[in-house]
Amino acid sequence: MQPHGKTREILDIIVDRFKNHGTPPTLRDLAKEAGFSSTWPVRYHLNKLAEAGYIKMKKNISRGIELMDQATGVPILGNISAGRPIEAIENPEGYIDSVADYLGVKNDSFALKVKGDSMIGAGIFDGDIVFVRRQQTADDGEIVAAIIGDEVTVKRFFLTDRGIELRAENPKYGPIITKQAQLLGRIAGVVRKMR
Amino acid sequence: MQPHGKTREILDIIVDRFKNHGTPPTLRDLAKEAGFSSTWPVRYHLNKLAEAGYIKMKKNISRGIELMDQATGVPILGNISAGRPIEAIENPEGYIDSVADYLGVKNDSFALKVKGDSMIGAGIFDGDIVFVRRQQTADDGEIVAAIIGDEVTVKRFFLTDRGIELRAENPKYGPIITKQAQLLGRIAGVVRKMR
DNA sequence: GACTAATTAGCACATTTGTGCTACATTAAT
DNA sequence: ATTAATGTAGCACAAATGTGCTAATTAGTC
Numbered sequence: 001m002q003p004h005g006k007t008r009e010i011l012d013i014i015v016d017r018f019k020n021h022g023t024p025p026t027l028r029d030l031a032k033e034a035g036f037s038s039t040w041p042v043r044y045h046l047n048k049l050a051e052a053g054y055i056k057m058k059k060n061i062s063r064g065i066e067l068m069d070q071a072t073g074v075p076i077l078g079n080i081s082a083g084r085p086i087e088a089i090e091n092p093e094g095y096i097d098s099v100a101d102y103l104g105v106k107n108d109s110f111a112l113k114v115k116g117d118s119m120i121g122a123g124i125f126d127g128d129i130v131f132v133r134r135q136q137t138a139d140d141g142e143i144v145a146a147i148i149g150d151e152v153t154v155k156r157f158f159l160t161d162r163g164i165e166l167r168a169e170n171p172k173y174g175p176i177i178t179k180q181a182q183l184l185g186r187i188a189g190v191v192r193k194m195r
Numbered sequence: 196m197q198p199h200g201k202t203r204e205i206l207d208i209i210v211d212r213f214k215n216h217g218t219p220p221t222l223r224d225l226a227k228e229a230g231f232s233s234t235w236p237v238r239y240h241l242n243k244l245a246e247a248g249y250i251k252m253k254k255n256i257s258r259g260i261e262l263m264d265q266a267t268g269v270p271i272l273g274n275i276s277a278g279r280p281i282e283a284i285e286n287p288e289g290y291i292d293s294v295a296d297y298l299g300v301k302n303d304s305f306a307l308k309v310k311g312d313s314m315i316g317a318g319i320f321d322g323d324i325v326f327v328r329r330q331q332t333a334d335d336g337e338i339v340a341a342i343i344g345d346e347v348t349v350k351r352f353f354l355t356d357r358g359i360e361l362r363a364e365n366p367k368y369g370p371i372i373t374k375q376a377q378l379l380g381r382i383a384g385v386v387r388k389m390r
Numbered sequence: 391g392a393c394t395a396a397t398t399a400g401c402a403c404a405t406t407t408g409t410g411c412t413a414c415a416t417t418a419a420t
Numbered sequence: 421a422t423t424a425a426t427g428t429a430g431c432a433c434a435a436a437t438g439t440g441c442t443a444a445t446t447a448g449t450c
Contacts, residue, residue: 015302018216019293019296020261021213021261021262021263021264021267022261023219023253023256023257023258023259023260023261024218024219024258026257058218061218062218062221062257062258063218063219063257063258064218065218066215066216066217066218067216068216069216072216073295074294074295074300074304074305074306074326075305075306076305076306076307076308076324077305077306077307077308077347078307078308092305093308096294096306096324096386097293097294097295098214098292098293098294099269099291099292099293099294099297099386100268100269100292101214102294102324102386102388103388104388105269107210109269110269110270110271110272110287111269111270111271111272111291112271112272112273113271113272113273113288120318123315123318123319123320123323123387124318125318128318129271129291129297131269142390143389152272186389187389188388188389189386189387189388189389190385190386190387190389191291191294191297191384191385191386191387192318192384192385192386193297193298193299193383193384194338194381194382194383194384194385195337
């Protein structure tokens with residue numbers, strides 16, 4: 001069940017602190033921000049949040065609040081039937097928050113802002129953000145990021161006897177065959193912000 | 196400059212704690228995990244991390260470590276010229292970590308796992324995750340999620356005199372015109388994990 | 391209106407935890 | 421080899437902080 005009133009207010013304060021990568025609040029911080037003159041009410045509501053599965057409390061540890069995915073992430077829903085409104089969905093398939101975590105890329109990866117329409121056939125549009133997992137090699141057919149000459153391009157990778165072939169996914173553009181390409185890595189995923 | 200050795204090790208410990216939505220470490224936690232028998236070395240390395248812009252230290256506050264985007268997010272790069280290897284990029288356009296933050300969706304939004312190929316023309320493929328910003332209305336041409344009958348579909352929205360028209364972006368499928376559709380919201384963005 | 395459950399106030403206490411300071415060890419440079 | 425810079429150890433202290441308990445207040449129910 002969704003928290004209400006002061007309980008909700010306290011949860012919001014906590015989530016806010018975590019989202020800004022800041023230090024979690026102390027009981028006294030929460031009391032102050034929520035307008036209590038004692039830490040009891042805070043602990044009272046924290047217990048409710050813990051019972052509802054939104055947080056976990058660590059005993060005898062300062063700022064010992066742990067946020068559950070339920071509180072921070074966006075729920076991923078599978079099938080919804082018309083009878084049940086969205087509000088009633090209790091068992092989402094999971095939660096998504098960090099892109100890097102979802103895509104399974106490590107610390108040393110990076111993202112590129114795509115320019116141009118050469119990969120629209122693969123569902124990669126102008127302005128999309130592609131995530132690159134660094135690697136020196138690639139398998140045939142994988143989408144990769146590579147440096148050709150002075151610019152970075154995203155293309156589909158193939159190895160031929162004449163060198164590396166980089167194919168666009170748009171009939172407007174022909175393939176590039178070169179031995180000079182420097183492979184940056186393979187595309188692990190895409191994020192697009194609509195309009 | 197990238198941190199090395201013990202400094203790097205300490206940063207990794209901190210990032211790990213934050214990524215798991217857990218409580219940030221105390222100086223003594225860090226000393227223990229990094230293998231120090233005193234908090235001095237820890238403070239020594241934390242200062243270096245702070246000078247390098249990876250963290251911020253709050254004075255007189257327990258667990259007062261704040262992580263900068265540089266430490267947690269994936270850098271978004273724009274143009275890279277061949278002369279400079281990726282490692283040397285110092286000024287990325289920004290950092291991306293939380294999808295919801297990047298897309299600008301609030302707490303009450305949700306995500307749907309797309310099934311089918313009816314929107315491939317809009318770059319939305321089978322298995323993609325679409326983020327839905329809840330709203331009861333939509334503008335002509337916006338991509339929306341709606342409930343028709345017993346299932347949820349993602350389509351492009353148009354308002355006609357015969358009711359709501361939901362168009363697929365795939366010549367295989369015709370438009371749906373109905374007065375019974377329940378609009379869930381508009382699609383704020385897409386995330387795709389490759390292969 | 392009476393009664394019960396839910397919520398908030400107030401406060402003392404023991405740990406936890408950041409801070410300050412001095413001394414020791416290790417590495418790098420000359 | 422000497423010297424300086426870098427990195428560690430140890431410890432005392434004051435403040436920050438979770439915990440326990442009792443009483444007062446408010447909201448909900450019959």
